[in-house]
Structures are given as C-alpha cells and as structure tokens.
Amino acid sequence: MENLGTWLAILNQGLSNTLIATIGGIALTIVLSLVAGLALLSPWRWVRVISRIYVEGLRGTSEVVQLFWIFFALPVLVGFEFIPIWGGVAVLGLNHGAYGAEVVRGAVQSVPRAQYEGALALSLSPAQRMRRVILPQAVAEMIPPFNNLFIQLLKSTSILSFVFIHEITRQAQDVLVPNFNPWVIQIYLLLLVYYLIMSLVITAVMRALERMTAVRLGRRLTRGAARALAGTH
Template identity: 40%
Template sequence: MMTEGMFTNYFLPGIWITIQVTVFSAALGVVVAFLIGTLRTSRLWIVRFLAGCYFEIFRGMSALILMFWLVFALPLMLGWQLVPMWAGVLALGLTYGAYGAEVVRGALAAVPVAQREAGVALGFTRVQRLRRIEIPQAWPEMVPPFNNLLIELLKGTALVSTITVADMAFAGNLVRLGSNESAPVYTLLLVLYFAMAFVLTRGMRVLERHAKASVGQTIERRGLFARRRPPAPTLGAPDAEALPAGGTVGTR
C-alpha cells in the first residue's frame, strides 16, 4: 500500500529532479532556438544551409534514442561517460531547441520589411537590427508557441527515467513495484504532471501579456473569472439610455 513515507522519500525528490531537468533543458533549448532560428534568416546561403541541416537532423531525431546514444554509445567512441541527468538535458534541449528554431525563424520573418529597411537606413548592423528592431517585435508572437513547446518538454522529461534518472516517472515505477498498486501511483503521476503544466501555462500567460504590452498590444484576459467587456455599440444605433420615456426616437 502506498504510504506518506513513499511520497516523501520517492515522489518529492522525483519532483525536484523533474523541475531541474525541465529548467535546464528549456534554458538550453532557448539558446539553441534563437541561435539556429536567427542563423536561418542569414543572407549567406552557407549559414542558412548549415542551420537548416541542424534543424532537419534534430527535428527528425528521437529524443529517447539520442539519450541512449549519449549514455551508451558515446562512451565507447570517446572513452568518457556523461552523467545520465545531463545526457537527458542535452538530448531534450537539442531536440526541442530545433522545434523552437522554427518558431523564431517564422516570427522574425513576420516582422514588416519596412522595419528592417528602417534599421538599414539608420546604419544598424545585423546584430543591432535583431536586438533593437526585429526580436522585440517578434517576441510577442514567439511566446504562445514557446508555451506549447515548454509543456511538451515537461512531459518529455519522463523519458529520462529510461536512463536511470530518478525523476517523477522513475519514482512512480519504484513505488508501484514496492506497493504493488498501479492505479493510485499512475493517477498521482497524472495529477502531478497536470499541476506542473498548469503552473507553467499560467506563468507563460503572464509573460505573454508583458511581451504584448511592451510593443503596445493588449491581450484579452480569458478564463472563468475574466471580466467581460460590453459589446461596442452599433454604428448609427441609438443608445437605450438616450431614448425618451416613450421608448421611441423623437422626430423634429
């Protein structure tokens, strides 16, 4: 039977490991996404070609098989062993960074051409145009897709349990074997992953509002307790409060 001690001794450390893997993989993924995404917008064809090769290779590669390769095959080739947790972080960060690179490339491509031409007219270098003009305008469009990728990354951290990293999934399997109860253990895992994903989603929604506010855009609050705005009056329709007591519009 699953006890409170099992939760304290197994699930809590597993939650902490899952958080670490998610944070470190997301940090690496963001760096890779912005690097490869911006390189794919370069004017040099060789740079675009190399960045496109990275994107196609890691987008079509299984993160699980990449973890196995880093843990079991790489030591045979180089003679040194990666720590399993960092092998998992590297595999997830490189894989989801490739997905994020397409988000960055698409958002940068959506920036109006006139904005880029204005930067050229001001004498900005390519890096200055990215930093001052293109990325600030493209960032609000990147946040929603990044939110989806972050949730997928969180769920993908369960793969590290296959290379003996003691995350939540690994802890759940240990508790299941010790208590011989599958339904409570896996139900608890579902609830834990959902709770963590919900917190991440709320945080990304706040980030999205700040990103849109920084470029003068507004985002409507959605949710059960969101305040609904009254519908805008129809052009030419009289205001109900301005009608006379008889309920009809007076004529001259």
C-alpha cells in the same frame, strides 16, 4: 491516507531531478532555438546548411534513440560520459531546440517588412536592427508556441527513466514494480497531477511574459492570443 503520504514522499524524491531536467532543458532550448533559428535566416549559405542539418536531424529522429546515443554510444565513440542528469538536459535541450529554431525563424519572418525599412531609414546596423527592432516584436510571436514546446519538454522528462535517472516517473515505477502494487491507478493518477501542476506553472509564467511583452510593444492581448498561449497540454 497512510499510503498517500508514502507515495508522495517517494515521488518527491524524484521531483528535484524532474525540475532540474525541465529548467535546464528549457534554458538550453531557448539558447539553441535562437542560435539555430537566426542561423536559418543567415545570408551565408554554409551557416544555413549547418543549422538545417541540426534542425532536421534532431526533429527527424527519435528522442529516445537520441537519449541512448548520448548515454551509451557517445562514451564508446569519444570516451566522454555525461553526468546522468546533465546528459538528460542535453538531450531535452538539443531535441526541443530543433523545434524551437523553426519557431524563431517563423516569428522573425512574421515581422512586417515596414519595420525593416524603418530600421534601415534610421541607419541602424544589421545587428542593431535585429536587437532593437526585429527581435522585440518577434519575441511576442514566439511566446505562445514556446509555451507549448516547454510543456512538451516537461512531459518528455519521463523518458529519462529509461536510463535510470530517478525523476518522478522512475520513482512511480519503483513503487509499482517490486511489490506489484495493487494501487496502480491511484499512483499513476497522482503522477498525472504532478505533471499537470508543473504544466500550469509553466503556462502561468508564459502568460505573464506575454502580457509584459504586449505592454512594452503597446499591444493588447487578444482573446485569440490568450487561447493560443494556453495551448494544448
């Protein structure tokens, strides 16, 4: 029990960085997903091309390599250096925003054509159609896949340990490596519990959001939708 208290204290020192990276990464992911996802549906070809380059470029390259580029190559190329934790947020948001863009695109395209036609019949402008009719329905379809994406982002915060950001994985390594700690199984099990609890919190929030969205749209949350929302961690 004495060891447990020490381990918890050490891991908790990295918890704030893990939470900052997760919350900041989620916020940036949402913004980039909406911008890039809607850009993929733009009537202007050059906008679609730019968005597609971003999506395929970030999805098709290693997240760890992107991290090293942000931290080591970018300062050499342009002379700009991120504060470490915000560089981590940038990498997480850019990478997961590329995946989220396809979620947004697919959700918008899944809205029944009749909804577009009804909005046209009401003489709504394109912006009004998107804001008042299409996006509210598309958001309900986005929530389950975004739940999985956000949990994946949480787990990806562990890569920040590669650039010596002291999040919880780095803190666990600091416990193990210097003294060749024989309690390696217990410490890593405790680390798993930390990630599991945070994943469950994300899922609970997303479930609440889906219920709120379903009520606003006059829908019932089906068992299939609930299972999809739970996803795989």
